Amino acid sequence: MRASDGATTTRASALSSTGTLGETHAPRTLAECVAAKKKVERVRAWLAKGGALCASGPSGCGKASAITCAAREFGYGVEEYAAATPTLWRERAHIENGDDGTRVEYSSKVDEFVAYCSRATKYAPLALTLTSTKTNESDGRSGGGTTSMMASRKVVLLIRDIPSSDANGRARVLEALRALAASRGGPPVAVVVTEEEERGGHRSGRSAEISAKDVRSVMEKAGAQIVDFNAATTAAITKALTRVCELEHFDMSPSDIDAIVQNSHGDVRSALGALEFWCFGKNRTGRTAPPTKRKRGEPKEAPSAVASARALLSSRDQGLGLFHALGKFLYNKRDTHDLMNIAGFETLDERLRRPPQRYDPEDVLARSGIGAETAVGFLFENFVDFVDSRSIEWVAAGERYLSDAFLLARGGVGSRGGGMASRGGWEDVGDDDDAVLDPNLVAEYTAGSVATRGVLFSSKRSAAGFLPMRGPRAAKMERAAATNSEEVRAVVAAALEGDFSVGGTTNAVATEMLPALRLIAGSSALGASLVPFLPTKWRHPGEDDAQFTARMATVPEGVAAPRPADLTKGVAHALDRGARGSHARPLTLDDLDDMEDDIEDASGSESDDAW
Amino acid sequence: MSAALWVDKHRPHELGDATTVNARTAKHLKLLIARGDCPHLFFHGPSGAGKKTLALAVLREIFGAGVEKVKLENKTWKIDQNDRGVEVELAMMSSNFHCEMNPSDCGSKDRYVVQEVIKEMARSRPIDADGIEGYKVLVLTEVDRLSREAQYGLRRTMEKYSASCRLFLIAERPSKVMDALQSRCLPIRVPGPSIEEIENLLHEVAKKEKLELPPELATRVAQASGRNMRRALLTLETCRVMNYPFKPTQAVQTTDWELYINQIGSEILAEQSPSRLLQVRGRLYELFVNCIPPEIILTNLAKALMKRVDVEVKHQICFWAAHFEVRMQRGGKPIMHLEAFVAQFMALYKSHLVAAFG
Incomplete structure (x- = not known):
């Protein structure tokens, strides 16, 4: 029995006092961590070397715990960045008018974060342990002495709370993180970021918010260690839950634990929460549940329906990931048995006959939170791959549906500033009978329906197994085309002695002037003298921004046609048409x-x- | 060295110069200006018919040679809108008497530009020697690509400032310009010149350039131009730099993208399958990135396909091409509608082949 152990007794009484199970039973050694062994090893390697670390992963996969445990193992203390209570603007305005004594300097969360980061890199040993050094300083000891003494106490810096702000603040925060990652000699720094699920239409609205991806890429470039955690595995969560049950003397059957684990979506925190909710107020058995180890190969006892339902009740609300949802449409699984029992199925035209679909497409869309426009984009890009190679007529039908759907989606979001297809919108439909429905919302809703049902109707699955999915390329192509059309105009304007407006419309310039200019310039020396520039800042399809900028950097100065913007820098460009x-x-x-x-x-x- | 392209060099600068093509229209415009004032003008016609040339010649007729001293500016407009300021950048050519711009270049912000620029122009009216306040002319190109909002905005400001500002609107398709705008202007239709007119033009230019132009070559260049003067002159110049003295049998270059579309057409006819469709999609993207407008791709592709199929299929190609072209105008990503057209054709053609040959 481990009850005799001092640490365990204090933990066992946790439920009756304060703190959730997740807090009181946080892992204390790396072996107890739910994170994968490999990742834990990388965290240890980082700590042995020092420097900066960026840990990213979904919520509740044990990122911070792994770092804390590793720090403990190495004998480091953990200093977590705690964001100060922000000064409320109204409060400040009130106080500012008061006496000098009560004056409060305003500083935003971003300011404080940036200050913290720069302190951490500059005067690391002093500033971090400021509270504990206070007495030493008042003793009148020399600064050098304090530093050497404090350096002996090793500290890991843990940053979990990154302030969100507008675009400007965002840049400052990222810069601070970059400096932090690039600095050497300070204490080891760990930045923990939670990866949000990828959800189609969501990101556009909050572009100023710092995403885990941004932090990760900034820190990686600055030379920080990167550890990407995966969601905790079922086995790891089961182990953690069993451990807690043992310590707390909960009477839980393994199948009940399985039910919780299955509904936790790889989130230990949520699993522990569910366990706590479930066991709250129940009698303790007083004895540790006998560890019923399953033998290898023995089938798992499936959790009962009641247990699953109960576990679902207390589990985290989980949406569908973008690719998960799209897979449901593209793979188009249908119930093929019991077709005879469906009334009228046999009387349908054979070509139009489809077995019932397994999912409700509208429901899948609503749960995934993908906007109709995004859904159509993705379906369009991937749908053709999933159709049998002989049934081109169904591809045509599907594309007709998608073309319809896109029109509807555009009509829906265009006037609302684009990208407003929020999950909230989906759920609002039909909620309130009295309220007047926004027609745009109906269009959005319809577009989703037409697209998904159209694809489901017309995709005759080919026999191929797993197929990789592509992201929509259309937007990228549009951007490339926009860059190129600017270049085309510049080239044509240069050929017409800087007169950008006589070359014709943008269309004419691209379709008539440019090909002719290319031919003229390419044919002889005389031709080359007539055409001063050919397009050099030219984007190829499939080239991303970074590749393009890299290629442009190699283009020497003066080869590219000057843009109208360049012509007018300083002196206005003047010419005489006459x-x-x-x-x-x-x-x-x-x-x-x-x-x-x-x-x-x-x-x-x-x-x-x-x- | 003034080595302008012929298409620019031989542009008629005065209404009196326009003798080969659009001579009648030029004469009428001259009479109109001679009466002293000028209404808002709306030039419409296909590409390369001479709309812009006529508009600039009218300007010269009104203001004299001074209007040809232009400078290029990249202007930034700051517009206060309720809570936030909007900044729009647009390149424009301007003289003391007029300015020309293409507001559709700034996409959805075009409505701010059209209103602001007219207001600004109205503030600085030129005064002639007698101290009489004149008017300035604003030349707007590609009016058919303006957003609805911008066209509405234009309508309001047009009336309000009509004393100090005249508008010359230039558009390819009048149907995309709203009626309210059209009715406020004097519409001037600039039709595409006939093949004979283009031939005459080519001979005239060749004479000015001291070149021997065989009539056969002139005919072929004119026919290849699709009644487009700009294209005809560019093609002739291409022929000139490629091979001179001219040979009557000399090759007339078509543009690279047209060849590319023809090639796509043959690929579609060769195989109708989802994998071929994906391949075609890649090619269509390639065309997009090279700035070929989707409507033109659709038209050319439909034409390329129609050349090589049976009559029954031709009707259906027309139908679906029209169907998806309307889609494209109404919105959405053009690639989607274009590919839907290709898929639809593939399905049609395949079922036709199956029906015909079993």
């Missing part, structure tokens, strides 16, 4: 010298006629 053209001044002898090489027939007297 000075050229068929009624321009006759060519001077100097001009002719230049041209003689190319034009054999040209002579001074003849060019007068051109006037």
Whole structure:
């Protein structure tokens, strides 16, 4: 019995006092951690080396615990960054008018975070243990002495709370993190970020918020260690729950624990919460449940329906990931048995007959929170792969549906500023009978329906197994085309002596002027002299921003056509349209010298006629 | 060295110069200006018909040679909108008497530009020697690509400032310009020149450039141009730099993207399957990135396909091409509608083949 152990007795009484199970039974050694062994090893390796670490992963997978445990193992203390209570603006305004004594300097959360980071890198040993050094300093000891003494107490810096702000604050926070990751010599720093589930239409609305991805890439570039945690495995959570049950003397059958684990979605925190909720107020058995070890190969006892339902009640509300939801549409699983029992199934036209689908497409869309536009984009990109190679007519039908759906989706979101297809919107539909429905919302809803049902109807699954999914490329192509069309205009304008407006419309410039310019420039020396520039800042399809910028960096100065913006920097670009053209001044002898090489027939007297 | 392209060099600068093409229209415009004032004008017609040239010639007729001294500016407009300021950047050419711009270049922010620019122009009216306040002219190109909001905005400001500002609107398709705007202007239709007119033009340019142009070549260049003067002149110049003296049998270059679309057409006809469709999608993206407008891709592709199929299928190609072109106009990602057209054609063609040959 481990009850004799001092630490365990204090933990056993936890429920009756304060703190949740998750807090009182946080793992104390690395062996107890739910994170995968490999990841834990990488955390240890980092701590042995020092420097910065960026741990990312879904919530409740044991990121912070792994770091804390590793720190304990190495004998480090953990200093967690605690965001100060922010000064309320109204409060500050009130106090500012008061006496000098009560004046409060305003500092935003971003300010404080940035200050904390720079303190951490600059005067690491002193500032971090400020509270404990206070007495020493008042003793009048020399600063050097304090530093050496404090350095002996080793500290790991843990940053879990990254402030969110507007775009400006965001840049400052990221810069602070970069500096933190790049600095050497300070205490080891661990930044823990939680990866949000990827959800289609959600990100656009909160672009200023710092995502785990941003932090991760910034810190990786600055040379920090990166550890990506995965969601905790079922086995690891089961182990953790069993451990807690033992310590707390809960009477839980393994199948009940399984039920909780299955509904925890790899989140230990939520699993422990569920366990606590379940066992709250129940009689303790007083004895430790006998560890019923399953033998290898022995089938698992499935959790009862009641237990599963109960576990679901206390589990985290889990949406569907983007790819998960799309998979449901694209793989298009249908119930093929008991078709005879469906009334009228046999009387349908054979071509239109479909077995009942397993999922309600609207429900899947609503749960995944993908906006209709995103859904259509993804389905369009991937749908063709999933259709049998012989049934092109169904591909055509599916694409017709998608084209319809996209029109509806665009009509829906266009006037609302785009990207407003929020999950809230989906849930609002039909909630309130009295309220007038926003017609845009209906269009959004319909678009989702048409797209998903259209794809489900027309995709005759090919026999192929797993197929990789692609993200929609259309937006990327549009951006590339926009960059290129700017370049086209610049090139044509340069060919027309800086006159950007006589080349025709943008369409004409791309379809008529540019191909001709290419041909003219490519054919002979005379042609090359007529066309000053050819497109150089040209984006290829499939090239991303980084590759493009990298390639552009190698293009020498002066080769690319100047953009209208460049022309007008400083001095406005002026030209006289009257000075050229068929009624321009006759060519001077100097001009002719230049041209003689190319034009054999040209002579001074003849060019007068051109006037 | 003034080595302008012919298409620019031989542009008529005055209404009187326009003798080969659009001569009648130019004459009428000249009479109109001679009466002293000028209404808002709306030039519409296909690409390369001479809309912009006529508009600039009218300007010269009104204001004289001074209007040709233009400078290029990249103007930044700051617009206060309720709570936040909007900044729009747009390149424009301007002289003391007019300015020209393409407001559709700034996408959905075009409505701010059209209103602000007219207001600004109205503030600085030119005064002539007699101290009479004149008007400035605003030349707007690609009006058919303006958003609805911008067109509404234009309508309001047009009336309010009509004393100090005249508008020359230029558009390819009048049907995309709202009626209210059209009715406030004098519409001037600039039709695409006939093949003969283009031939005459080519001979005229060749004469000015001291070149021997065989009539056969002129005919072929004119026919290849699709009644588009800009294209005809560019093609002729291409022929010139490629090979001179001209040969009557000389190759007339078509553009690279047209060849590419023809190739896509043959690929579609060769095989109709989902994997081929994906391949075509890649090619369509390639065209997009090279700035070929989707409507033009659709039209050309439909034409390329129609050349090589039976009559029954032709009707259906027309139907679906029209169907998806309307879709494209109404919104959404053009690739989706284009590919739907290709898929639809593949399905049609395959079932036709199966029916015909079993």
